[in-house]
Amino acid sequence: MRTCWFVGLTTLDVVHRAAGRPGRDEKVTASRQDVAAGGPAANAAVTAAALGARAVLVTALGSSPVAQAARADLEACGVEVHDVVAPGEDFPLAVSAVLVDDATGERSVVSADAALAEAPPPTFLRDLPAPDVVLFDGHHPVIAGAAVGHLENRDPRPQVLLDAGRWRPLFAELLPVADVAAVSARFTVPGHDDVVSGTHALGARGVVVTHGGGPVEWSTGGEAGTVAVPPVDARDTLGAGDAFHGALAVELADGATLPVACAAANEVASTRVAHVGPRAWLTEVRAETRAEAPR
Numbered sequence: 001m002r003t004c005w006f007v008g009l010t011t012l013d014v015v016h017r018a019a020g021r022p023g024r025d026e027k028v029t030a031s032r033q034d035v036a037a038g039g040p041a042a043n044a045a046v047t048a049a050a051l052g053a054r055a056v057l058v059t060a061l062g063s064s065p066v067a068q069a070a071r072a073d074l075e076a077c078g079v080e081v082h083d084v085v086a087p088g089e090d091f092p093l094a095v096s097a098v099l100v101d102d103a104t105g106e107r108s109v110v111s112a113d114a115a116l117a118e119a120p121p122p123t124f125l126r127d128l129p130a131p132d133v134v135l136f137d138g139h140h141p142v143i144a145g146a147a148v149g150h151l152e153n154r155d156p157r158p159q160v161l162l163d164a165g166r167w168r169p170l171f172a173e174l175l176p177v178a179d180v181a182a183v184s185a186r187f188t189v190p191g192h193d194d195v196v197s198g199t200h201a202l203g204a205r206g207v208v209v210t211h212g213g214g215p216v217e218w219s220t221g222g223e224a225g226t227v228a229v230p231p232v233d234a235r236d237t238l239g240a241g242d243a244f245h246g247a248l249a250v251e252l253a254d255g256a257t258l259p260v261a262c263a264a265a266n267e268v269a270s271t272r273v274a275h276v277g278p279r280a281w282l283t284e285v286r287a288e289t290r291a292e293a294p295r
Contacts, residue, residue: 002253003054003129006246007147008041008137008163009114010059012070015098015238015278021108031102036278037070038096039113040137040163042079043239047246047268049078050285052293053253055246056080056128058147060119060140062091077282084122084143092116100236105273107238114139121146131158132253135245138168148177159252162204163245176203180220180258182245185211196224206258210244216262227262234273243281244269 016030037046042057049055057074061067061083070093074081085091096111119140125147134151136144151157162178164171167188175181181204183195192198196219199207206220213234215226247268251261268285275281 001054002132004048004249004253005056005131005134006041006045007058007144009039009139010042010061010070011038011094011096011111012066013038013096013098017100017102019102034277037073040242043242044135044246045079046077047243048250050282051250052289053250058082058122060084060091062093063088064090066095067093084120098238100238105234105236119143125150133159133161133249135161135163135249136174137163138170141170161249178204180206182208208262218258218262220258225259227259229266230270232270232274236276237273240269240273243272
């Protein structure tokens with residue numbers, strides 16, 4: 001079984017689905033409510049677990065009721081959760097307020113992410129199973145720094161995948177070690193007008209650029225191209241990028257080339273957006289994974 005580490009943010013997402021966004025000083029009634037763990041690294045780990053990988057999440061949770069709810073959801077999804085916060089200690093885990101527009105499937109998010117407190121460094125990395133791929137999401141700099149230092153001593157060194165939705169200062173340190181940097185079309189590299197060349201210039205060997213429902217760009221080893229996204233009726237876009245990154249990690253761990261990995265990740269992300277709710281889509285992914293498994 002391939003093993004993927006996911007290093008970064010966990011939140012607790014409170015997701016409301018409504019007929020439209022409220023205006024200023026206005027309330028709307030939700031037609032659906034879900035509560036689930038969120039965050040780029042956590043969501044990517046959930047995807048990897050559904051795809052049959054050993055998904056190891058290195059994150060900051062703490063012992064609060066909010067953290068316990070997030071952990072329970074992640075473990076129910078098959079994720080191995082490793083908390084850098086000492087047992088019994090509290091940590092201000094962010095609660096994300098999410099609104100999904102019922103008409104378009106587009107999501108709006110308000111969250112403190114990792115800004116409420118600095119997470120402590122992990123002390124257990126040597127005890128974790130050796131990874132084939134390690135994904136960083138750019139949150140929790142102390143955790144990321146410790147993980148990067150740990151990977152330098154591994155032989156062979158696992159592939160490093162960077163989830164870079166929007167620029168964060170930590171990316172200046174992570175891009176030089178990234179085998180693949182998966183960035184959004186809105187990602188900007190300071191001092192560079194072109195996202196692909198700018199991301200390469202800061203050290204990433206491979207670059208992937210997602211454009212929502214548009215073709216995914218890839219660039220590596222002097223070659224470049226695009227991969228089409230399967231057409232789908234988008235009903236819920238929350239976590240679609242995270243699903244893409246989780247699937248990309250699993251494909252890279254399996255040894256897929258970058259364009260092949262992007263194509264497979266597109267399929268998974270398309271499945272995500274076709275289903276309402278943060279977890280309903282996993283049933284289809286698990287069924288497909290079991291059907292494709294060698295007998």
